[in-house]
Structures are given as structure tokens and as C-alpha cells.
Amino acid sequence: MQGIRTMPEAGRAIIRAQHAIGGPALPSRDPIAFAEQMLGWELRSYAEAADRPELTLFDRGIPDIIGHLRLCSLPVPDHVLTAARLHRYARRIFLAPHWPSIYHGDDERTQSEAEAAATCAIMRRVYAELGYEVIDLPFVPLSERIAFVRSQLGH
Numbered sequence: 001m002q003g004i005r006t007m008p009e010a011g012r013a014i015i016r017a018q019h020a021i022g023g024p025a026l027p028s029r030d031p032i033a034f035a036e037q038m039l040g041w042e043l044r045s046y047a048e049a050a051d052r053p054e055l056t057l058f059d060r061g062i063p064d065i066i067g068h069l070r071l072c073s074l075p076v077p078d079h080v081l082t083a084a085r086l087h088r089y090a091r092r093i094f095l096a097p098h099w100p101s102i103y104h105g106d107d108e109r110t111q112s113e114a115e116a117a118a119t120c121a122i123m124r125r126v127y128a129e130l131g132y133e134v135i136d137l138p139f140v141p142l143s144e145r146i147a148f149v150r151s152q153l154g155h
Contacts, residue, residue, distance in 0.1 A: 004153075007049060009059040010041035011068075031072040038065050039080060046087045055153065061089055063130055067122040071115070084130055092133045094149060095124060099139055 011027075014037045018025050025033035042062045049056040062084045069076045098120040127134050135152060137145050 004150075005049075005052065005054050005056045007045040007056060007058045010038045010045070011060065011064075014038060014041065027068070027072075031068065031074060035065050035069055035074075035080070038068070039083060043083065043087065057094075057149075058089065061093070062087055063126045063132075064123060067119065067126045070122050070126070071119055089132070091131075092135055092152070093127055094137050094152070095120070095127070095134050096137045097139070 011034075014034065015026060017023070018034075018037075024030045025037045027034045038060075039062065042058075042060065042065065045058065046062070049058070062080070065080055066076050066084060069080070098117040124134055138148055140148070
């Protein structure tokens with residue numbers, strides 16, 4: 001993001017890879033396998049960022065796995081909770097609220113409007129439960145959202 005290091009979204013990459021190989025770790029096919037793939041991805045991303053001195057923004061994080069499992073009404077394994085507690089991000093996180101006017105599905109984002117809204121609500125609760133301060137991104141043009149994030153980060 002314009003001079004700030006970012007980590008890509010695990011979910012989309014995993015879905016692309018699973019489609020390419022005919023794999024089962026898809027949210028609609030095997031949400032537990034999908035969650036475990038996401039956990040591996042996020043742990044690797046966390047370790048990679050920890051080895052670098054510069055600020056890194058994550059598109060998603062380990063707490064999102066908890067949200068995914070809750071959304072699917074599945075139990076959250078102890079090791080996922082432990083990972084979320086041990087591998088902490090900055091105290092303040094940014095959340096892009098569900099914006100119905102711009103939401104659209106694609107080959108990797110297959111959620112309905114209702115599921116997307118529910119996902120946002122669950123993510124907000126999970127991050128708050130884990131002690132994060134959740135800051136909503138404003139619904140403004142991208143350049144203004146970037147400026148908002150930079151101002152919140154002091155950059």
C-alpha cells in the first residue's frame with residue numbers, strides 16, 4: 001500500500017490454489033481443511049513480517065480463522081485460539097465494513113450479501129474479544145482511505 005509493506009489475503013490464494021489442483025480445502029467443501037490452510041498461511045506471514053523491521057499491514061490475520069469457523073458454526077480448535085493469543089498484531093486493527101453498494105462476488109468470493117455482512121459482524125466481535133481496538137475504514141474513495149490509514153499509523 002503505497003510504501004507500506006502488505007501481506008496478501010490467505011483465503012483468496014488458497015481458494016485459487018485448491019481450484020487449480022482440484023483440492024478439497026475450500027470454504028464450501030471442507031471449511032475445517034480451509035481453516036487449517038489459512039492458519040498455516042497466516043503463521044508463515046506473521047513469521048515473515050516479524051523478521052523485517054518495517055511496518056507490515058496484513059489483509060487478514062489469525063483471528064479471521066476464528067471468525068470463519070464461527071461463521072460456519074464449527075468449533076474453534078484450541079491450537080487456533082492459542083495461535084491467536086500468541087501471535088498478536090498491533091493493538092489497533094482496521095476493518096473494512098460490509099459496504100453493500102460495492103460488494104460483488106467473483107470466483108473466489110462466493111459469499112452472498114447476507115454472508116458477507118455476517119462475516120463482517122463476526123470479525124468485529126472476534127477481534128474485540130481478543131482485545132483489539134477495531135477501527136472502521138471510512139467509505140470514501142480509495143485515496144482517502146489510504147490517507148486515513150496513514151494518518152492513523154502516523155505515516
